[in-house]
Amino acid sequence: MPSLRDTIAADLRTQITTGHLRAGARLPSEPRLAAQYKVSTPTLRNALALLQAEGLVEKIHGKGNFVRRPHRRLTYTGGRLTPDADLHVTIRTTNVRARGDLVTLFKVPSRTALTEFLCLTYQGEALHSLARLYVPRDLATAELPWSRTGLAETQETVAARLPTPEESSVLRISPSLAVLAITRVSTDTTGRVVEAAFLALPGDRTNALFTTHHTTEGRATEG
Incomplete structure (x- = not known):
């Protein structure tokens, strides 16, 4: 009953x-x-x-x-949300020191100088998702962090979890609505970690697409 x-x-x-x-x-x-x-x-x-x-x-x-007004589902693929015709991003930059997970991800001593980019992505007028991106202070520029060239490898870890109190408040979503939490780490050709990103994408408006490219030698790459 x-x-x-x-x-x-x-x-x-x-x-x-x-x-x-x-x-x-x-x-x-x-x-x-x-x-x-x-x-x-x-x-x-x-x-x-x-x-x-x-x-x-x-x-x-x-x-x-x-x-709620229905949200058009966007697809996260290749480090971006698509379709992106009506998307825009606001960015707030802050100088921080590496602590906790950032020390591990960047493989640097505690309190190493980093720059944080707090990125809020809007779909039309509605806030869609948020991300915190970190780069070493000496590499920080005014350009969008994800437009960086010269990357050799990017690894992404995806997990479904409940939002943090901050994510629930900022994104105006229920504490019981799952988000896709993506941790993205990029290295350059020397193996140095040049970017670490933490994305929170609400599960009611986001799909994640991962494509495997098969080579003739039988090896596979993912994108």
Whole structure:
């Protein structure tokens, strides 16, 4: 037998998918919805949390719950999001010192000088994803870090996980919505790590594509 939470979520889901509740519409207040369904406010919030995790409802602090406008899914491939016709990026640059994972990734002593690029990618007017890119201070320039030439190898590690509190807040996504967490490390022809990046791509709007190129000698490369 479905729980009250699931029954409420199913009813609201139907109203959203059938267009009775349209994209951008504000839902009634949580106390009003709780009274309407004759449940406690915590039970009602649990039902809304399910819809938030599915990407159907967005909770905006101080304003309420809204039916989310559908996101066009983008594909992450070759270090970029595509299609990119309506994408734009804002960048904030900060000088930092290597600590924790950065010491390990760059293979440098603690407190080595690095430059951090905080990159927020927008799809139209909506924030799509965020990334933190790090380069050695002596290599930092005003150009976009990923436009760097002379790279010999790039390795990417992909994991699905729940967002950090910062990611949930910045991207305005539910804490229960999985993100694709990508750690990207690039080296130059001398083997020096010249870039390390940490990307958070919400799972409800991103696909990841990896292509294997087979050579005639039977070896394979991935891109």
